[in-house]
Amino acid sequence: MTYCLGIKIDQATIMISDSRTSAGVDNISTYSKMWRYGVPGERQFVLCSAGNLATTQSVIAKLERDVKNGASPSLLTVSDMHELAEYIGKVSVAVQAKAGGGGVFEATFLLAGEIQGSANALYMIYSQGNFIKSSSHVPYLQIGEAKYGKPILDRVIQESTSVDQAIVCGLISMDATLKSNLTVGPPIELYVLENGSLKLGQYRLFGEDDEYMRSLRNLWNTAMENAVDAMPSLVLN
Amino acid sequence: MTYCLGIKIDQATIMISDSRTSAGVDNISTYSKMWRYGVPGERQFVLCSAGNLATTQSVIAKLERDVKNGASPSLLTVSDMHELAEYIGKVSVAVQAKAGGGGVFEATFLLAGEIQGSANALYMIYSQGNFIKSSSHVPYLQIGEAKYGKPILDRVIQESTSVDQAIVCGLISMDATLKSNLTVGPPIELYVLENGSLKLGQYRLFGEDDEYMRSLRNLWNTAMENAVDAMPSLVLN
Structure with missing residues (x-):
C-alpha cells in the first residue's frame, strides 16, 4: 500500500509520500513514489503515485520519453495544469491497457504544479484517466491508505493555513498512517512548491x-495526551 | 457502515457505538448497535454489532429467547466470557447460514463484560464465529469503519489510562469518524462497565x-490547531 498527500494552501503546494511497496507482507521493498520535473521560471510539477508499480514506472518513463523525443503533448508543451492532468491520465490508461487492463494494473496519481x-x-488522477481538482473548502487530496491520516487534516487544514503549519500537519497525518498501518513505510518524501514562484521546490x-x-x-x-487531559470530563450520572 | 469501539483499561471497560445503518446512501436509518444485559452481582454484558442488520437483530433475538426458554448455553448459564464469546459466535454463524450464508449476511461483534x-x-467475534481478546499492549478493539479513529487510540490509550481519559479519547475517536465518513452517524451510545463491580454499567x-x-x-x-502551532517548524534549507 501507499499513502500520498497533497495540500494546496494560499502560499504553497505541499506533497508528501511514503516509500513502501508491497506485493504481500513477505515481499516489501522501498521505491520513491514522488517524481519531480521543472523548468525554472516556466513550469514546475510534482507527481505522486499509488497502485501498481510497473504501471507508475511506465507512466513516468513515457512522460520522460515524450520530452526527450520532442513529442506533443509533453511536459514541455502543455499550457496549463488541466491539459497536463488530461495527458497523464491518457498515458496511464494506455499503459494499463498494454499490460492487459483490470484492477491489478491500476494506478492513481496526485499531480501538483x-x-x-x-x-x-x-489534481487527483484516477486509474480511469479522469481527474478531480482540490477545492477551496477541502484544500487537500489523498491517494492510497488515506483514512488514518484524514481526521487531523479535516480538523486543521484550510487555505489560509501557513506553510509551516501545513508541513507539520501533513507529516503528522503521514506519521499516524505509518503508526497504524504496516504497509506504509519510510523514507518519507516532502516537496514544497511556492505558489507563483515557478522556482524548483524545496525537497x-x-x-x-x-x-x-x-x-x-x-x-x-505528548501533545495528544495533554489535550485529552485538558478536555472536560463527561459527567455520567 | 458502522463504527464501534471497546476499550479495556484497568478500572473499566468502555463501549462506544454509532447508530447509522445504510443500505446505500439513499437508504439511511438509525438503529442502536449496542445491546446490554446484566444480573447485578452476578454477570454484566454489553454487545455491539457491525454488519448485516437482520443478522445482528436475529442474533440478539436468539440470545433473549434462549434466556426466556431456560436453554443451555444461554447468557444466564455461561460460566466465563470465553464461553459466552463461543456461544454468540455459534449463534451468529447459525443465523447467517439460515439466511443463505455469504458476505452480505456477515456480522461482527464486540463483546465485553x-x-x-x-x-x-x-472480545471481537468475527463473522466466522471465531474471536480474539484485547491484549494488554493494545487494550482496545474496533469493528466497522475503524481507520479514521485509530491514530488517537494508538497515541493515547494504555491499560493505565483513567476512565475519564479513555471516555474522552474514545469519543474523539468516534467524532473523527463521524467527521470524515458520512456512513457513521449519531446518536452515539456510551456504556461504562466498572471492572470487578458486577454492577449495571453507566449508559x-x-x-x-x-x-x-x-x-x-x-x-x-482548537487543541489540534494549537498543538500543530506548538510543534517545531521544519527547517527546509
Missing part, C-alpha cells in the same frame, strides 16, 4: 531514524 | 445536537 501564465493546481527526505520526525512523533504523542 | 468468579474481558446517549459532544469537538479542533 504551475505553468507560466496559468493557475497552479492540485526533503526523512529516513527511518530521522531526528525531526522522531521528535515530532514524541512531541505530538 | 464480566461473570462472577472469572475475569472480565473484551449515556449523545443525540445529534448533544452539548457535551459539540463542546468536545470545538475544544478538540
Whole structure:
C-alpha cells in the first residue's frame, strides 16, 4: 500500500509520500513514489503515485520519453495544469491497457504544479484517466491508505493555513498512517512548491531514524495526551 | 457502515457505538448497535454489532429467547466470557447460514463484560464465529469503519489510562469518524462497565445536537490547531 498527500494552501503546494511497496507482507521493498520535473521560471510539477508499480514506472518513463523525443503533448508543451492532468491520465490508461487492463494494473496519481501564465493546481488522477481538482473548502487530496491520516487534516487544514503549519500537519497525518498501518513505510518524501514562484521546490527526505520526525512523533504523542487531559470530563450520572 | 469501539483499561471497560445503518446512501436509518444485559452481582454484558442488520437483530433475538426458554448455553448459564464469546459466535454463524450464508449476511461483534468468579474481558467475534481478546499492549478493539479513529487510540490509550481519559479519547475517536465518513452517524451510545463491580454499567446517549459532544469537538479542533502551532517548524534549507 501507499499513502500520498497533497495540500494546496494560499502560499504553497505541499506533497508528501511514503516509500513502501508491497506485493504481500513477505515481499516489501522501498521505491520513491514522488517524481519531480521543472523548468525554472516556466513550469514546475510534482507527481505522486499509488497502485501498481510497473504501471507508475511506465507512466513516468513515457512522460520522460515524450520530452526527450520532442513529442506533443509533453511536459514541455502543455499550457496549463488541466491539459497536463488530461495527458497523464491518457498515458496511464494506455499503459494499463498494454499490460492487459483490470484492477491489478491500476494506478492513481496526485499531480501538483504551475505553468507560466496559468493557475497552479492540485489534481487527483484516477486509474480511469479522469481527474478531480482540490477545492477551496477541502484544500487537500489523498491517494492510497488515506483514512488514518484524514481526521487531523479535516480538523486543521484550510487555505489560509501557513506553510509551516501545513508541513507539520501533513507529516503528522503521514506519521499516524505509518503508526497504524504496516504497509506504509519510510523514507518519507516532502516537496514544497511556492505558489507563483515557478522556482524548483524545496525537497526533503526523512529516513527511518530521522531526528525531526522522531521528535515530532514524541512531541505530538505528548501533545495528544495533554489535550485529552485538558478536555472536560463527561459527567455520567 | 458502522463504527464501534471497546476499550479495556484497568478500572473499566468502555463501549462506544454509532447508530447509522445504510443500505446505500439513499437508504439511511438509525438503529442502536449496542445491546446490554446484566444480573447485578452476578454477570454484566454489553454487545455491539457491525454488519448485516437482520443478522445482528436475529442474533440478539436468539440470545433473549434462549434466556426466556431456560436453554443451555444461554447468557444466564455461561460460566466465563470465553464461553459466552463461543456461544454468540455459534449463534451468529447459525443465523447467517439460515439466511443463505455469504458476505452480505456477515456480522461482527464486540463483546465485553464480566461473570462472577472469572475475569472480565473484551472480545471481537468475527463473522466466522471465531474471536480474539484485547491484549494488554493494545487494550482496545474496533469493528466497522475503524481507520479514521485509530491514530488517537494508538497515541493515547494504555491499560493505565483513567476512565475519564479513555471516555474522552474514545469519543474523539468516534467524532473523527463521524467527521470524515458520512456512513457513521449519531446518536452515539456510551456504556461504562466498572471492572470487578458486577454492577449495571453507566449508559449515556449523545443525540445529534448533544452539548457535551459539540463542546468536545470545538475544544478538540482548537487543541489540534494549537498543538500543530506548538510543534517545531521544519527547517527546509
